Amino acid sequence: MGALSKYNPGTVVEWNHLQPYDHPHKVLNFVFWAFRPCIDGFRHCRNVISVDGTHMYTKYKHKLLIAVTLDANNQVLPLAFALVDEENYESWHWFLGNVARHVTRGCSGVCLISDRHAGITSAVQDLPDFRPPLGVHRFCLRHVCSNFNSRFKNIHLKDLCWEAGIQHQVSKFNATMEAIKTNNAAAFTYLSNIPKEKWSLAHDGGWRRGIMTTNMSECINGVLKGARRLPITAIVEMSFQRCVQYFIQRRARSDKMLEKNQPWTDYAYSKFDMWSKKSIEHRVVRFDQRDKTASVATGGRPGRQHHVQAVNISTRDCTCGKFTIFGIPCSHVICAAKWFGLNPAQLVQPWFTLSEYVNTYDGRFYPIHDE
Known part of the structure; x- marks a missing residue:
């Protein structure tokens, strides 16, 4: 981890230990890392961040937390990673606090999208960067529908729940909710108890830029699936190499768009x-x-x-x-x-311009030498 920040200046690495720092046997609790080119790239993307967690396959049973965004071409840009012992209030508060401190700092109007994990919801209450007026917290619609279906076990109602969430207009949202009420009054009450702005596009106010799920963060989880059996240093190195490949591929893609003289992606x-x-x-x-x-x-x-x-x-x-x-x-x-x-x-909003896309991937990664 030391070599990572040594050869790539500006890369952030944060540690948290269960034991005091002067204890002879330190036990890793949390570790957070974010690469400088990705942090700088976020300044040229929509102010929307998706977070998700997944379990590891190692004997330590840690959890991998990930924060990502979407670039001007609607491609996933990884922003930050962390390994934590459990998904709870403490770990999510620490992770999201580091995201706010190192990634979104200075960016106003950030929308955080997540599932309805109690640890995330509680942590956000204590993090002003993701609460009005500085930002907002939204729920992944797919998780809302999944939880809804677990309660009522009705595919038709689940489809109506999804339809209500993706409606662009309040009138169409209301009509779909009425259809749910007609089918099952309890299901209607269940959804009505979730703040509409948290899961409904029609009541969102434009914060989530049309992004309804955490699929983008789960995509990175899938990419790193093969690393989840490896030691921590190997996981960090794999995340590094994956980000390097994204930057190489997308610079090449931006060159092709520039050749066409496109104004946007x-x-x-x-x-x-x-x-x-x-x-x-x-x-x-x-x-x-x-x-x-x-x-x-x-x-x-x-x-x-x-x-x-x-x-x-x-x-x-x-x-x-x-x-x-x-x-x-x-x-x-x-x-x-x-x-x-x-x-x-x-x-067209400026975050879709080709220049913003080019600037997103303007940062440089440097090789990490063995030590």
Whole structure:
């Protein structure tokens, strides 16, 4: 671990021991590490962090905790790792405290996504970085649905729970909740007791940027699965090598995007392109030139019901909810922007720009020499 920070300046390593530091037999309790290029890369990503824990296969039975984010191309960027003895309040408070101190420090408006582990929920209450007004804590929708299904054991209700969580509009969320209530009043009460903003996209306020699950952190867990039988130093080295490979691969990918002169990453471009094509079917039915507000009617396709969405270009808002949630102009906003003679491409949030993607992977890793 010493060589890691020696040859890669800025890399953070924190230790915590069960025994006092002057005790002749130190027993490892917690160890935390985060690589400087990943920490710097987070400054160019959406302020959303997913955390998760998984068990080790060694005789010590430690747990591996991971914090990750998504880059401008919607790819996982590992941010921090820790080995702890158990998943509880103490270990999660220590880990998340280090994440706040070393990774998200200076970043306002961070959204933390996790499962509903009691240790995480309790730890967040004592960490202002992940509580309003500095940040928020959200639940993984997949875990909410899994817990919901464990209680009521009904696949149809589970599907409705998921449908309610991913709705962009409050009216559609309410309609789905009513369907749950009709099927099972107790199930409705169960979900109603969970704060809506914690698991519902329609009530999130845009904090989670459309990211509904902890799948991104579980993805890294899967990548490191082969290391979970190895000694601690081997696990650290494998996490190091994995991050190095991510940076190499994504620099190469950014070069290809630069050759195409794309303004944004492939992920943002595909979403913008999809909604641009859809906007052709819309039309502006009412507008106010001064306030840059408009009512946009959808469709015209045979068999499709017409809907009207209210767009406010000045506040970057649309009643469909997608613009606020994803940071990319929805089809209604694109239609309205063109009506006002504006370039809708200029409304894409800056964290999707190709320059941000390039800067995310601008940091350097250096070889670790044997000592």
